[in-house]
Amino acid sequence: MENEIRNMTSNLSRRTVLQSGVALSVLSATGLPQLAGAQDAVAPASFSTSLDIGFTVNGEAVSMAIDPRTSVLDLLREEIGLTGAKKGCDHGQCGACTIHIDGKRVVACLTPAFQVEGRELTTIEGIAAEDELHPMQQAFIDNDALQCGYCTPGQIMSGIACVREGHAGSDDEIREYMSGNLCRCGAYPGIVAAIAQAAQEMET
Known part of the structure; x- marks a missing residue:
């Protein structure tokens, strides 16, 4: 088999390969209606x-x-x-x-x-009721629980859920169930205090 392949390829010159490539390019450019139709027939469905x-x-x-x-x-x-x-x-x-x-x-x-x-x-x-802030929003203001403010919306939404889930019974519990919310400014003491304050209002 290897000898047969060598014999076949040894008869191919660089000129022959180039001429074959040009011929295929011309056929592709000018188009063969039958081939084009066949390609359309097997094209993937939209x-x-x-x-x-x-x-x-x-x-x-x-x-x-x-x-x-x-x-x-x-x-x-x-x-x-x-x-x-x-x-x-x-x-x-x-x-x-x-x-x-x-x-x-x-x-x-x-x-x-x-x-x-x-x-x-x-x-x-x-979460606000018309012009009245949600208790959690007000508590964040009262306790200065933010600095740059970028994480604050997520902190507030998690804080509300933390209270509703019944996990605002102590500062340690709040820290545990708010651990998925990061504050790169380090406003954690204010955040914990804000959630503890809002919990009292939300639970009444």
Whole structure:
């Protein structure tokens, strides 16, 4: 077999190879209707690149078409214009994008948008009652529980969930159940104090 291959290739000159390549290029450029039709026949079927979903954000019904790869964070920020949830690490490790879905806290950056079909989303923009701040928002102000403020929306949303989950019974418990929210400014003492204060108002 090896000898046969050598005999076949030994008869090919560089000129022959180049001429063959040029001929194939010309045929490809000028087109062969039969070949073109055959290519179309075996072309992969087209598929939709969007997905229709319906959900509720801060009490308002929303219906839209999305890219199936979209995260809830990008859906909120880029498509709906609710920029309160922040893009921090984009890996679910800092908590800056925390929102509530059906009353439970989630990191929006790791949640696929198609999963919110028929569900209720609450963001930092939707927790105040008209012109009155939510008790957690007011407590953060009262206790100076922020510096740069970038992580604050996520801290507040997690703080509300922490209280609702029944994990605000002590400072140590608050620290444990708020450990998924990072503050690079180090405002943790104020954050713990704010959640403890808001817990008293929310539980009454």
